[in-house]
Every structure is written in C-alpha cells, then in structure tokens.
Amino acid sequence: MILDCAVIGGGPAGLNAALVLGRSRRKTILFDDNKPRNAVTSESHGFITRDGIHPQEFKKIGQEELNKYPDVRIEKQRVHCINKENSLFQVETENGKIYSAKKIILATGFTEILPDIPRVKEFYGKSLFSCPFCDGWELRDRPLAVIADGGKAFHMAKIVSNWTNDLIVFTNGSKVLSLEEQKLLESKGISINEKKIATFIGHEGMLEKIEFEDETSVPREGGFIAAEWKQAATFDSSLEYKLNEQGGIETDSWQRTNTEGVFACGDTRIAGPSQLIIAAAEGSMAAIAVNAALIEEKFNLEKHA
Ligand SMILES: Cc1cc2nc3c(=O)[nH]c(=O)nc-3n(C[C@H](O)[C@H](O)[C@H](O)COP(=O)(O)OP(=O)(O)OC[C@H]3O[C@@H](n4cnc5c(N)ncnc54)[C@H](O)[C@@H]3O)c2cc1C
Structure with a gap:
C-alpha cells in the first residue's frame, strides 16, 4: 500500500497532523517512539481545555481520538531512514520495515542540551x-x-x-x-x-x-x-532541508520545507515559542498543506490525461 502521508513523530504536532489527515480520508501512518521533550514533567500548561494535564494523558487522548479514523494507523517505531525514490518517499523503521509514502510530515521535536x-x-x-x-x-x-x-x-x-x-x-x-x-x-x-x-x-x-x-x-x-537545543531526530537520508540559525528546519507559512513533499511542524522547526498548542496548530497546518498538494496533483494529472 502506498501511504498518502507518513507523519514522523507523535507529539502534539504529529498527533494533530494525523487527526486532520484522517478526517480528510488520507492513508496515514503516524510513527512515534514516545520520547517527547516534556517526558521529564508531570503537568502541561497553557493548552485551553487541557491546562495542567499530564503529558502522557494528553498523548493517550490524542491517540484514542485517532482510533476513530480508519485511514490512520499508529506505529510505535522509530524511523531511522527516509529517502526519495522517483516521486515516492521510502520510510524505514528500526525494526527493518519499509513504507512508501507520497508525502512526509516531520514532527520529531527537539531536545535541549542542559x-x-x-x-x-x-x-x-x-x-x-x-x-x-x-x-x-x-x-x-x-x-x-x-x-x-x-x-x-x-x-x-x-x-x-x-x-x-x-x-x-x-x-x-x-x-x-x-x-x-x-x-x-x-x-x-x-x-x-x-x-x-x-x-x-x-x-x-x-x-x-x-x-x-x-x-x-x-x-x-x-x-x-537557558538551554541550547538540537534536533531530536537525525535520519540516514539523502533529503536536504534548509535549517535556520537555531538549527530548526525552515518552512514557509504552509509548513513546506525546501524539499518538495516534505513538511515540518512543531518544535523541530525551533522557530519561536515552544508550546504544545503552537505545535498542534502547526501540525494541523501541515496536514492541510499536504491535502492541498495532493488535491493539486490529482487535478493536474486529470487535466493532462
Ligand atoms: C520541562 C518541559 C516542560 C514543558 N511544559 C510545557 C507546558 O507546560 N506547556 C506547553 O505548551 N509546552 C510545554 N513544553 C514544551 C512542549 O513539550 C513542546 O513544545 C511540545 O512537546 C512540542 O511538540 P512536538 O510535537 O513538536 O514535539 P514532541 O512533543 O517532542 O514530540 C516529538 C515526538 O516525536 C518522536 N520522535 C522523534 N524522532 C522520531 C523518529 N525518528 N521516529 C519516530 N518518532 C520520533 C518523539 O519520541 C516524540 O514522541 C515543555 C517542555 C519541557 C522540556
């Protein structure tokens, strides 16, 4: 099966991206090895309706909501390799499985260096x-x-x-x-x-x-x-993304990176305040941008058929 989108990282950014993709009937796998930045804390604040929630409870609710959507699956695996072959991305997990996807959303977060x-x-x-x-x-x-x-x-x-x-x-x-x-x-x-x-x-x-x-x-x-930051994930990959001064993946306002078909959202962009609600909003935006790209491709193909 060819996925419409592989979402790498299942924090608020990836969860919200997968939610919007599932609701848009896009075949999606959310890959997550559950090592979020905020694992060290027991309360998350500032997300309206969820103020004070335990980070793992937040994640559990997010995963349960995704279960409603038949086109979304969660794989609790770390992705270690992403490559582009022709127009498709090959995503390889640590257990050796390879998945093909039309689009990639990177929502892998960052890690602080204390x-x-x-x-x-x-x-x-x-x-x-x-x-x-x-x-x-x-x-x-x-x-x-x-x-x-x-x-x-x-x-x-x-x-x-x-x-x-x-x-x-x-x-x-x-x-x-x-x-x-x-x-x-x-x-x-x-x-x-x-x-x-x-x-x-x-x-x-x-x-x-x-x-x-x-x-x-x-x-x-x-x-x-005042900690320093680094990307939480590095991939064996031939993809090259432009990074900003802080080492975050650069995107436009539609979460598009400079590599066509690759989108990034949440902390991995290290571009401003690092917040659950901002990460989730960017995840939503990335999913909408993936949809927009797939729709354009479909109608352009039909136009030229
Ligand atoms: C101590 C602390 C307290 C905080 N408190 C708050 C708070 O109260 N309110 C608030 O709004 N924000 C808080 N934050 C910030 C908040 O945690 C982040 O902004 C938010 O988690 C970013 O979401 P994200 O989805 O981008 O990344 P993350 O939540 O870090 O999720 C990234 C996910 O991707 C997974 N991943 C990474 N690489 C791979 C890979 N190669 N394959 C598969 N999975 C992968 C990780 O395991 C992780 O589950 C806090 C942060 C810290 C450190």
Missing part, C-alpha cells in the same frame, strides 16, 4: 524549567534563579522577572552580561551571581539551594535554565 552541572537532570522538569510561559505561574512570587551562561541571560532575566520580585541571574562562571545590562537588571532589583555552580541541592526534584565551587550557597526554590 548545562553540564551535577544533578541538573534531577531538578529539570520539577522545579527547574526552560519556558516561563509553561511553568512560570506555578513558580510565581518564589525566590527564583535564571541559569544562563550564554547570550540568552539578559533576555531570560527580563522575561522571568514578570513572575517574581526575588530573582537572581546565575551565569555559572561566565561573564555574559554587559555593564549596561547589569545596571539595568540591578535597577529592577535583579541580582547577578557569576560564581561557578558546583551542584543543586534539594529533595525529589524540588530545589532548595544552589551551591558554588567556593562552597558557598544561595537559597532558591526554582527557576529557569
């Missing part, structure tokens, strides 16, 4: 986060940290100051703020600490203090890390 500080992973997703719009409300009015040893420090500090008046920027041994930026932050009551962090202290992921290499410490109850 700073190399001992115990950071114990706290990430519980009291340390990367997106204030996702988790700022839960940390409001508490003594917070912004941990940033690169160019995002100033920007992140300004944003996080919206949720607390007790904020310290920790640059972890780096000098990343200009004199002007330091003055501006200090004028708003935000302090700066440039000591090298030794570790995080707390219980069950809830931060209590940040300890430095000089054995001093500062009490903090949570905060935000």
Whole structure:
C-alpha cells in the first residue's frame, strides 16, 4: 500500500497532523517512539481545555481520538531512514520495515542540551524549567534563579522577572552580561551571581539551594535554565532541508520545507515559542498543506490525461 502521508513523530504536532489527515480520508501512518521533550514533567500548561494535564494523558487522548479514523494507523517505531525514490518517499523503521509514502510530515521535536552541572537532570522538569510561559505561574512570587551562561541571560532575566520580585541571574562562571545590562537588571532589583555552580541541592526534584565551587550557597526554590537545543531526530537520508540559525528546519507559512513533499511542524522547526498548542496548530497546518498538494496533483494529472 502506498501511504498518502507518513507523519514522523507523535507529539502534539504529529498527533494533530494525523487527526486532520484522517478526517480528510488520507492513508496515514503516524510513527512515534514516545520520547517527547516534556517526558521529564508531570503537568502541561497553557493548552485551553487541557491546562495542567499530564503529558502522557494528553498523548493517550490524542491517540484514542485517532482510533476513530480508519485511514490512520499508529506505529510505535522509530524511523531511522527516509529517502526519495522517483516521486515516492521510502520510510524505514528500526525494526527493518519499509513504507512508501507520497508525502512526509516531520514532527520529531527537539531536545535541549542542559548545562553540564551535577544533578541538573534531577531538578529539570520539577522545579527547574526552560519556558516561563509553561511553568512560570506555578513558580510565581518564589525566590527564583535564571541559569544562563550564554547570550540568552539578559533576555531570560527580563522575561522571568514578570513572575517574581526575588530573582537572581546565575551565569555559572561566565561573564555574559554587559555593564549596561547589569545596571539595568540591578535597577529592577535583579541580582547577578557569576560564581561557578558546583551542584543543586534539594529533595525529589524540588530545589532548595544552589551551591558554588567556593562552597558557598544561595537559597532558591526554582527557576529557569537557558538551554541550547538540537534536533531530536537525525535520519540516514539523502533529503536536504534548509535549517535556520537555531538549527530548526525552515518552512514557509504552509509548513513546506525546501524539499518538495516534505513538511515540518512543531518544535523541530525551533522557530519561536515552544508550546504544545503552537505545535498542534502547526501540525494541523501541515496536514492541510499536504491535502492541498495532493488535491493539486490529482487535478493536474486529470487535466493532462
Ligand atoms: C520541562 C518541559 C516542560 C514543558 N511544559 C510545557 C507546558 O507546560 N506547556 C506547553 O505548551 N509546552 C510545554 N513544553 C514544551 C512542549 O513539550 C513542546 O513544545 C511540545 O512537546 C512540542 O511538540 P512536538 O510535537 O513538536 O514535539 P514532541 O512533543 O517532542 O514530540 C516529538 C515526538 O516525536 C518522536 N520522535 C522523534 N524522532 C522520531 C523518529 N525518528 N521516529 C519516530 N518518532 C520520533 C518523539 O519520541 C516524540 O514522541 C515543555 C517542555 C519541557 C522540556
């Protein structure tokens, strides 16, 4: 069977793409190995009607909704290879199966690269986060940290100051703020600490203090890390996509990449705020664009027959 579309990645972006494709009677397989970025957290916020939901519950509801549509199937497999042969894509999964598809939607997300500080992973997703719009409300009015040893420090500090008046920027041994930026932050009551962090202290992921290499410490109850990002998936592939400055797959407003027949949506584009609802909306848009392309191909073929 030739699929109309192979959707790679079953987070909100891929799930919503598959939903719209299923409702459009497009033969679709959604491939997902269930390693989403937000697996470290137990609550997702900011998606209307689903505020506070557990990420895996969100996914379960999405998968159940797809079950209603006979043209959609979910394969819980990792895709490791995509190639284009003539006008069809060959998609190979880790168990060695190969599927042919007319179109591809990449919804594989990204992974953050956390700073190399001992115990950071114990706290990430519980009291340390990367997106204030996702988790700022839960940390409001508490003594917070912004941990940033690169160019995002100033920007992140300004944003996080919206949720607390007790904020310290920790640059972890780096000098990343200009004199002007330091003055501006200090004028708003935000302090700066440039000591090298030794570790995080707390219980069950809830931060209590940040300890430095000089054995001093500062009490903090949570905060935000300015992480770096990389693509969650790399494929053995002859396809070449244009990437943006952050390493995200570049698309137009219809989620089309520069490779004909390949669309990308959600975090994999690393192009703006990273949010479930934005990823889902882009998934919907990618599916509509796939439909539009298939319809055009059908009518053009008929015109030339
Ligand atoms: C700690 C934390 C807290 C967050 N909190 C919130 C929040 O409260 N609200 C909010 O809106 N957003 C939140 N986010 C952001 C949110 O998780 C992302 O914006 C969202 O998950 C992006 O959806 P996506 O579908 O693009 O990617 P993902 O959800 O990451 O899904 C990608 C899927 O593709 C699969 N995949 C990847 N490669 C392959 C492959 N080769 N083959 C098969 N499958 C593959 C992965 O296993 C994964 O299941 C949070 C993120 C983090 C890290």
